[in-house]
Amino acid sequence: MGFFDKFFNKKREEDLDKGLEKTKTNIFSKITRAVAGKSTVDDEILDELEQILISADVGLETTIKIIERLEARVAEDKYVSTSELNDILQDEIVELLRENNTVDLEDFTIPQDQVPHVILVVGVNGVGKTTTIGKIAHQYQKKGWDVVLGAGDTFRAAAVDQLKIWSERVGCAFYSKGMKSDPAAVAYETVQHAMNHSKRVAIIDTAGRLHTKINLMRELTKIRNSINKKLPGAPHEVLLVLDATTGQNAFEQCRKFSEATDVTALALTKLDGTAKGGVAIGISDQFKIPIKYIGVGEGMEQLQIFNKKAFVNSLFKGESSTVS
Numbered sequence: 001m002g003f004f005d006k007f008f009n010k011k012r013e014e015d016l017d018k019g020l021e022k023t024k025t026n027i028f029s030k031i032t033r034a035v036a037g038k039s040t041v042d043d044e045i046l047d048e049l050e051q052i053l054i055s056a057d058v059g060l061e062t063t064i065k066i067i068e069r070l071e072a073r074v075a076e077d078k079y080v081s082t083s084e085l086n087d088i089l090q091d092e093i094v095e096l097l098r099e100n101n102t103v104d105l106e107d108f109t110i111p112q113d114q115v116p117h118v119i120l121v122v123g124v125n126g127v128g129k130t131t132t133i134g135k136i137a138h139q140y141q142k143k144g145w146d147v148v149l150g151a152g153d154t155f156r157a158a159a160v161d162q163l164k165i166w167s168e169r170v171g172c173a174f175y176s177k178g179m180k181s182d183p184a185a186v187a188y189e190t191v192q193h194a195m196n197h198s199k200r201v202a203i204i205d206t207a208g209r210l211h212t213k214i215n216l217m218r219e220l221t222k223i224r225n226s227i228n229k230k231l232p233g234a235p236h237e238v239l240l241v242l243d244a245t246t247g248q249n250a251f252e253q254c255r256k257f258s259e260a261t262d263v264t265a266l267a268l269t270k271l272d273g274t275a276k277g278g279v280a281i282g283i284s285d286q287f288k289i290p291i292k293y294i295g296v297g298e299g300m301e302q303l304q305i306f307n308k309k310a311f312v313n314s315l316f317k318g319e320s321s322t323v324s
Helices: 003-019 021-035 043-055 060-077 082-099 129-142 157-170 183-196 213-230 248-260 279-287 308-316
Strands: 117-122 147-150 173-175 201-204 237-243 265-269 291-295 303-305
Touching: 003 021, 003 303, 003 308, 021 043, 021 082, 021 308, 043 060, 043 082, 060 082, 060 279, 082 279, 082 308, 117 129, 117 183, 117 213, 129 147, 129 157, 129 201, 129 265, 129 291, 129 303, 147 157, 147 183, 157 173, 173 183, 183 201, 183 213, 213 248, 237 248, 237 291, 248 279, 265 279, 279 291
Parallel strands: 117 201, 117 237, 147 173, 147 201, 237 265, 265 291
Antiparallel strands: 291 303
């Protein structure tokens, strides 16, 4: 590993640590108080831990699953000290993410048989969807992979304009048919543009309105069919962008979009702005959708590829050993 690789890996680790600081403080200050003066993990500590995880927006179902696993470990080992609690909790969270098909990726990659690689991006207005698209485009452009952005959110003039600004900022192509045009036609022609101009990645924005589920389903189905008609097998990813600061509301958004279309990956933005970063664990567990990106700051490089081991290690850093 060269000097610059080491530098950027270190910077990425520092950004992650800083981005999760509020969640870490929220969880571990409470755990520390819960175990104060106690030497072993008992029912009282597990009850308090349950409330701590729920307060971090891990979600009730996922919290119960984690507590049950901890109870099984305590029963199996007969004696679990409070000093071991964080290590065991860390292990169980990593295992949970592993079961949810969240794989550890190190970089922005594309399968060789998926070129142009088509990403359909969905999510409600205000979650940071356009910014996320711009940052993903930046990462791919930085690797030397030409990108085209398709302005499929044709209901808001601001959405088209913002996406165009991002394309100029990162130096990639931009495709639009303007306001009020058919989003499915925009998606089709964006893919066509990518194929005609040898673009390696096509990222297509969509309208961020949670109107009725039926309308949402029809619109997204029409867009997907249009893309697949032009390029069989595409879109290769349907990325749902969620704002981590909205907590339980993010669960509801995930539920509606999952019912409306085949979401294949999640991007969680604004983790640095919340003490409830446990939403990452809960959403991945409840919907069995892998997390692909997390936003830990406003900078271009602060949209990170999600790595479950790095995430959990950062969350528990200074509290326990790291996960290998």
